Structure formats: C-alpha cells, structure tokens
Amino acid sequence: MAYFLFSLTILCYIGLGLLTATQPATGGDNAMGYGLGLAFLGLAFALSSLAMTIFMLAKGYFHWVSPDSGARVAIVLASWFAVVLTTFFCAAFKWEWPSDANPYPAFLHWLAVGHGQLWIPLLWLVACFLSLEAGAGISASSQVLKASFYAGLFIGSVYSIGLAVGYLRDSAQQYEADIASRKAQDDRWHQETMNEIAAHKPTDPIVTLLAQTTQVRPADTRAAALARVKMHPNWEAEILALLQDRRCYREVYYFLDGNEVTHPDQFARPLNQSILWLAETISADIQDSNNLQHWSFDMYQIENLLRAIDGQFRHQGVDFVPNVIKLRQALNTPPPERFKGVRFDVTSLVDQWLASRRTSRSGRAG
Structure with a gap:
C-alpha cells in the first residue's frame, strides 16, 4: 500500500512538472485549462502525498525522525505541509508573477523560475522512498535520507514563511486600498451633497x-x-x-x-x-x-x-x-x-x- 501511494504521488508530481514545463497561453480556453489543470494536479499531489505520509507514520517508516511519537508526527506533517505548499506555489509563480507592487518576496519567484516545483519536492520524495526501503529491510544511507528530508523541510519552511510574509503584505495593501477607496467615495458624496446644498434656492422645497x-x-x-x-x-x-x-x-x-x-x-x-x-x-x-x-x-x-x-x-x-x-x-x-x-x-x-x-x-x- 505504501508503494502504491508513493507511486500515485510520483504520478501527480510528474504531471505538475509536465504542465509547467512550457509557458501557458495568456488568454482564452487554453489559459483556463492551464489554471484548472494546475489546481487539479496540485490538489491531487497534496492528497496523495498526505495519504502516503499518514500511512507511513502509522506503519513506523519515519521512526528515525524522533523517538517521541508526538514530535515525530509534528515534524513529518510540518514537512509535508511545507513541501506541498512550496511545490504548488512554485508551479503557480513560475509563469504568473505580477511585476508591479508585488508584495511577495522576490526569492519566491527565483525558486519558481529555477524549477523549484521539481527539485524541492524531489528532496522530500527521496527521503520518503529511502524510508520505505529502510522499513522493508533494504539498506539505505541514513545520511542521505536525513539530509534529503531536512533539506526539503528547511527550504519548504523558508518558502512558506515567504508566502506568509507576502500574504500579510498583500492583505495590508488591500486594506489600505479599501480605506483609500472608501475615503475617495465619501469625499465624492460629500462634495455632491455640498453642491446640491449650494444649488438650493429659497423657492425650492425646504x-x-x-x-x-x-x-x-x-x-x-x-x-x-x-x-x-x-x-x-x-x-x-x-x-x-x-x-x-x-x-x-x-x-x-x-x-x-x-x-x-x-x-x-x-x-x-x-x-x-x-x-x-x-x-x-x-x-x-x-x-x-x-x-x-x-x-x-x-x-x-x-x-x-x-x-x-x-x-x-x-x-x-x-x-x-x-x-x-x-x-x-x-x-x-x-x-x-x-x-x-x-x-x-x-x-x-x-x-x-x-x-x-x-x-x-x-x-x-x-
């Protein structure tokens, strides 16, 4: 079962790689199809990798992460979340990156352009595969396993923090824009009211x-x-x-x-x-x-x-x-x-x- 879930995750990963390999059309049905495909493959990758992660945790494949079960679950699930988030947004930002007043840190785009949707999840997938091999009694290098796992966790965490910073900046910009828009609207209504009052004549209805x-x-x-x-x-x-x-x-x-x-x-x-x-x-x-x-x-x-x-x-x-x-x-x-x-x-x-x-x-x- 673990290998089946791993294979399913690999298929979704390959699908994302193929989808983002070439620049999509910027308009029409092709652009809509690209967006739907990205959403579908991103969700499929997230769900299949989550199922694989939970199954591997339950079967003890990640025993090497920590002797404490609570800490082990937290670290592995945090790694999964960071890698999935990074993979999806690297795929999204590779071809869609606003150039004007972009609130997101520039390194997010650099990693996306550098095919981060391919090599960042690959680090984590390698660690998962080696954990499966070690659990099945096949010799696996613990140094490679741990290095690959923690490298994916670290890069994914940094990327996720960058996304959080960008989201907060974007929210602040939208809030300021909403405030400015409402003020402009209030000022316009106020001026219209003042104009109507100024145009009132003593012969008009009081x-x-x-x-x-x-x-x-x-x-x-x-x-x-x-x-x-x-x-x-x-x-x-x-x-x-x-x-x-x-x-x-x-x-x-x-x-x-x-x-x-x-x-x-x-x-x-x-x-x-x-x-x-x-x-x-x-x-x-x-x-x-x-x-x-x-x-x-x-x-x-x-x-x-x-x-x-x-x-x-x-x-x-x-x-x-x-x-x-x-x-x-x-x-x-x-x-x-x-x-x-x-x-x-x-x-x-x-x-x-x-x-x-x-x-x-x-x-x-x-």
Missing part, C-alpha cells in the same frame, strides 16, 4: 435640506444646509407645516435634532401627535413586511426624535411619555411567523428613554 441639518452630519455640510434653510423667509412656519404633514413629518426630526426653533411651544403638540403616526406606520410595516431585520427601523429617525424631545421640548407643557409608550408597543407588533424572534435595534433606545423618564419622575416624587 424639505430637501432637512436631512443635512441634523447634529450627526459633518459640520460644514450642516452649516451650509442651515444657512440655506434660513434663507427661506418663513422657514420655521414651513418646517412646522411639514411636521403636521403625515407624508413628511419624519424629515423634520432631522432638523429638530440639534437645531433650536424660535417657538418650541408651537412645535411640541404636533411633534407629540407625529409619534402616534410613527407608531401606526411601524405597526403596519411590521405586519406587511416581507423582510424584517434587526435594523429595519433604524432609518425611521426614532433616535433623532428622542434627542429632539430631550433637547428642546421637555418643558413645553406636553407629556410625550404616553405616546412614546405607544411607539414602544408598536415595535412589539406580532410579525409574520417567519420573522418571529426578530428584535429591532431601536427598541433598546426607546426602552432607555422611557427608563430615564421613570427615573426622573420618581426622583421628583421623592
């Missing part, structure tokens, strides 16, 4: 500006949007009218979150009424939704609403707690059966707000 006025927006974006809002002669009346409109009231939450109005007493009751509309909308959306997720209501401006109440409407003679409780009850609307167990992230925000109200009330009562 509602298009409100989302940019909340306190969580970038300072320059927010300042520009607020300036355009206040270019409307009756900006506060327009915003109040939007708050009383079931189609637009949630947009007003953006503005009220961090921007004081001159007449908060005029806003308090419409704001409280809008909470009931919000509760009705959420309850209906839960019942009719075909895709409920924990974040489903994150964009309903509930956090903006609660901050606005705390910021400028707590002392306007309106009790918001009953309607916020109804909002909380709406978040508990039974969903369709397939969404049972979904808990919305905004629920905890509402719970915290209600808990703070209970605490403040009990403090006043005390």
Whole structure:
C-alpha cells in the first residue's frame, strides 16, 4: 500500500512538472485549462502525498525522525505541509508573477523560475522512498535520507514563511486600498451633497435640506444646509407645516435634532401627535413586511426624535411619555411567523428613554 501511494504521488508530481514545463497561453480556453489543470494536479499531489505520509507514520517508516511519537508526527506533517505548499506555489509563480507592487518576496519567484516545483519536492520524495526501503529491510544511507528530508523541510519552511510574509503584505495593501477607496467615495458624496446644498434656492422645497441639518452630519455640510434653510423667509412656519404633514413629518426630526426653533411651544403638540403616526406606520410595516431585520427601523429617525424631545421640548407643557409608550408597543407588533424572534435595534433606545423618564419622575416624587 505504501508503494502504491508513493507511486500515485510520483504520478501527480510528474504531471505538475509536465504542465509547467512550457509557458501557458495568456488568454482564452487554453489559459483556463492551464489554471484548472494546475489546481487539479496540485490538489491531487497534496492528497496523495498526505495519504502516503499518514500511512507511513502509522506503519513506523519515519521512526528515525524522533523517538517521541508526538514530535515525530509534528515534524513529518510540518514537512509535508511545507513541501506541498512550496511545490504548488512554485508551479503557480513560475509563469504568473505580477511585476508591479508585488508584495511577495522576490526569492519566491527565483525558486519558481529555477524549477523549484521539481527539485524541492524531489528532496522530500527521496527521503520518503529511502524510508520505505529502510522499513522493508533494504539498506539505505541514513545520511542521505536525513539530509534529503531536512533539506526539503528547511527550504519548504523558508518558502512558506515567504508566502506568509507576502500574504500579510498583500492583505495590508488591500486594506489600505479599501480605506483609500472608501475615503475617495465619501469625499465624492460629500462634495455632491455640498453642491446640491449650494444649488438650493429659497423657492425650492425646504424639505430637501432637512436631512443635512441634523447634529450627526459633518459640520460644514450642516452649516451650509442651515444657512440655506434660513434663507427661506418663513422657514420655521414651513418646517412646522411639514411636521403636521403625515407624508413628511419624519424629515423634520432631522432638523429638530440639534437645531433650536424660535417657538418650541408651537412645535411640541404636533411633534407629540407625529409619534402616534410613527407608531401606526411601524405597526403596519411590521405586519406587511416581507423582510424584517434587526435594523429595519433604524432609518425611521426614532433616535433623532428622542434627542429632539430631550433637547428642546421637555418643558413645553406636553407629556410625550404616553405616546412614546405607544411607539414602544408598536415595535412589539406580532410579525409574520417567519420573522418571529426578530428584535429591532431601536427598541433598546426607546426602552432607555422611557427608563430615564421613570427615573426622573420618581426622583421628583421623592
């Protein structure tokens, strides 16, 4: 059995050597066939050599590696892994080596161009063959056996470390590229937003500006949007009218979150009424939704609403707690059966707000 597995491994090894002997086509079906062939033969070599290694370990062919069985298994399997990894990547890098900003150490390519996929695994295969011969009672030079084995282990380990270094460098480069790409995208969106704000005229609907006025927006974006809002002669009346409109009231939450109005007493009751509309909308959306997720209501401006109440409407003679409780009850609307167990992230925000109200009330009562 050991010789059969050894022969199978040799066939895969020869197959890799023949496949990489000439430069493959750079495009078309031939290139795809080369890639598939490399993957297939690399996997076949790995599996057949692993089976051979495990069988030889089990039968004691590698007894000479170490008297301790644990150390012996670790060393032999490490040798197998290093040699297989080196063989495959030498085969891959022989004809495929990026020339620009390559993060992998250059010696990996040198070994690949120097037919490392042939002579590096050959060192290990010689050691395996001599171990089989010695196990079968045939005389084998222990010096040659050990030298071949440890040379393969050493070179394979150095190559594997080089691959690890290249992988880490490549990951770092990709991370930096992703960061730069996201920053460029954010900068582009930011500039587009600033351009849209700059193009706003007092005759345009004020509602298009409100989302940019909340306190969580970038300072320059927010300042520009607020300036355009206040270019409307009756900006506060327009915003109040939007708050009383079931189609637009949630947009007003953006503005009220961090921007004081001159007449908060005029806003308090419409704001409280809008909470009931919000509760009705959420309850209906839960019942009719075909895709409920924990974040489903994150964009309903509930956090903006609660901050606005705390910021400028707590002392306007309106009790918001009953309607916020109804909002909380709406978040508990039974969903369709397939969404049972979904808990919305905004629920905890509402719970915290209600808990703070209970605490403040009990403090006043005390």
